[in-house]
Structures are given as structure tokens and as C-alpha cells.
Amino acid sequence: MRLKDQVAIVTGAAQGIGAAYARGLAREGAAVAVVDILDPNPVAKEIVDSDGRALPMVVDVSDEKQTQEMARKVKETFGRIDILVNNAAVYGTIVRKPFEEINVEEWDKVMAVNVRGIFLCVKSVTPYMKAQKRGKIINVTSSTFFKGNANFLHYVSSKGAVVAMTRSLARELGSHNINVNAIAPGQTMSEANLARGEGTDAHSTQSRLLKGRRLFPEHLVGTIIYLSSSDSDMMTGQVLLVDGGTAFH
Numbered sequence: 349m350r351l352k353d354q355v356a357i358v359t360g361a362a363q364g365i366g367a368a369y370a371r372g373l374a375r376e377g378a379a380v381a382v383v384d385i386l387d388p389n390p391v392a393k394e395i396v397d398s399d400g401r402a403l404p405m406v407v408d409v410s411d412e413k414q415t416q417e418m419a420r421k422v423k424e425t426f427g428r429i430d431i432l433v434n435n436a437a438v439y440g441t442i443v444r445k446p447f448e449e450i451n452v453e454e455w456d457k458v459m460a461v462n463v464r465g466i467f468l469c470v471k472s473v474t475p476y477m478k479a480q481k482r483g484k485i486i487n488v489t490s491s492t493f494f495k496g497n498a499n500f501l502h503y504v505s506s507k508g509a510v511v512a513m514t515r516s517l518a519r520e521l522g523s524h525n526i527n528v529n530a531i532a533p534g535q536t537m538s539e540a541n542l543a544r545g546e547g548t549d550a551h552s553t554q555s556r557l558l559k560g561r562r563l564f565p566e567h568l569v570g571t572i573i574y575l576s577s578s579d580s581d582m583m584t585g586q587v588l589l590v591d592g593g594t595a596f597h
């Protein structure tokens with residue numbers, strides 16, 4: 349077990365890719381706060397039923413009061429906070445449309461969760477990580493930022509901001525021995541994408557170097573564990589693309 353006695357927070361972990369991250373970190377021995385606006389209890393129960401440690405928490409990451417309380421409760425329950433995986437985002441519920449049709453409310457909602465949410469979650473945990481003189485923050489961006497993508501301007505812009513935040517936070521937190529890195533998944537067969545039939549067409553697999561291979565949430569977990577573990581101690585400000593070879597940077 350590579351993360352024994354460590355404590356992780358995974359946001360957006362009630363379903364999809366975030367749930368896979370939470371299960372994966374727990375398998376490596378970490379206690380995991382399973383955070384979401386949806387019911388986090390089923391994923392937390394699965395972890396506990398597999399002899400892991402989990403704390404289900406209903407938290408809206410765009411609300412500062414709630415993120416502050418999240419960090420306080422995790423520290424109170426498990427005694428420390430070592431890892432934060434900023435996975436929560438408005439993604440699966442977005443209806444793709446030309447940018448002229450995206451209204452200001454939709455734009456602001458995406459930015460509030462995908463950008464402000466990361467800012468607030470990082471702000472909530474860094475006092476504890478600084479006191480421990482150690483921490484691992486992993487932000488979830490997307491390969492879409494490297495490729496550009498039509499009919500998705502608010503989302504792609506938000507994921508660009510995640511890259512910018514990763515680099516700037518790495519500069520600001522490095523002296524506290526806090527690593528800030530990001531994962532950029534390619535199109536992944538999470539429930540959200542399976543439900544809308546995405547990624548099953550020829551286009552999405554043909555453009556990959558690893559032809560014919562579809563990306564599933566489990567394919568992303570190893571990178572999260574690597575970025576959470578001491579194996580990545582000398583890496584910060586980096587973005588790891590895990591997308592089957594669709595984009596390079």
C-alpha cells in the first residue's frame with residue numbers, strides 16, 4: 349500500500365471518474381473524504397465494505413463556507429489532510445452548443461464550480477498542509493484544453509484556467525513542500541459520457557495513437573496514485589495527459 353495512513357479528499361466523487369479515484373486511493377491505504385453535491389454515501393459504503401476508511405460529505409465546492417467546513421471536518425475526523433483531488437466540475441450535465449448560445453448564467457455556473465471551486469478547495473486545505481509541511485494537490489483539467497473543442501467554450505475555458513492555477517499554485521506553495529500537479533484525461537467512458545453515447549463513434553478512437561482502445565475511469569487511477577505518492581515528490585506544476593495519445597504538449 350503506497351498511501352498508508354494518509355488522508356485524501358476527492359471532490360465530485362459520488363460517481364464517474366471521481367468515484368474511481370476515491371476507490372483507488374482507498375485501495376492504496378488512504379482514508380478518503382468522498383465529496384459531492386450528489387449522495388456520496390454509496391461510494392463511501394463501498395470503500396468501508398472493502399475494509400477502507402471513508403467519510404461521505406455533501407459539499408458544494410463553489411461555496412466557501414462549505415469548503416472551509418469540509419477541511420475542518422476531515423482534519424477533525426482523520427487528524428490530517430495529505431491529498432486533495434480537485435475533480436468536481438460541471439461536465440456531464442452540459443448541453444453542448446455554439447458559444448453565441450451560451451448565456452451568462454451558464455457561463456458563470458461553469459466558472460463557479462470548475463474554477464472558483466478549485467480555488468476554494470485549495471484555500472481550505474493549505475493551512476493544514478502547510479502545518480504538516482507536506483501536501484499533494486491534484487487538479488483535474490482535460491485534454492480538450494490542448495486540442496480546442498467547438499460548442500463547449502465555457503467548459504474548455506474553465507479547464508484552461510485549471511492549467512494556469514496548477515502552475516501558479518505550484519510556484520506559490522512549493523516552498524511549503526506542497527506539490528501541485530494536474531491530470532488531463534482524454535474522453536473517458538464515465539457514466540456521464542456513456543449516458544449520452546459519446547466516445548463510441550469512430551472519430552474519437554481514430555484520432556488516438558493507441559487505436560481501438562477506449563479510455564475508462566480505471567485507466568486514470570494509476571496517475572492519481574502516482575501524483576499522490578512520494579514517487580512524484582520532485583514534480584510540481586506539471587500536467588499529465590492520459591488520453592491514449594490524442595494530444596501532446
Ligand SMILES: NC(=O)c1ccc[n+]([C@@H]2O[C@H](COP(=O)([O-])OP(=O)(O)OC[C@H]3O[C@@H](n4cnc5c(N)ncnc54)[C@H](O)[C@@H]3O)[C@@H](O)[C@H]2O)c1
Pocket residue numbers: 359360361362363364365366383384385386407408409410434435436437438439440441461465488489490491532533534535536537538539540541
Ligand atoms: N469524462 C470525460 O471524458 C472527461 C475528460 C476530461 C476531463 N474530465 C473531467 O473529469 C472530472 C470527472 O468527470 P466525469 O466524467 O466523472 O463527469 P461527472 O459530471 O459525472 O462528474 C462530475 C462530478 O462533480 C460533481 N459536482 C458538480 N458540481 C459540484 C459542486 N458544485 N460541488 C461538488 N461536486 C460537484 C457532480 O455531481 C459529479 O459527481 C471532471 O472534472 C471532468 O471535467 C472528464
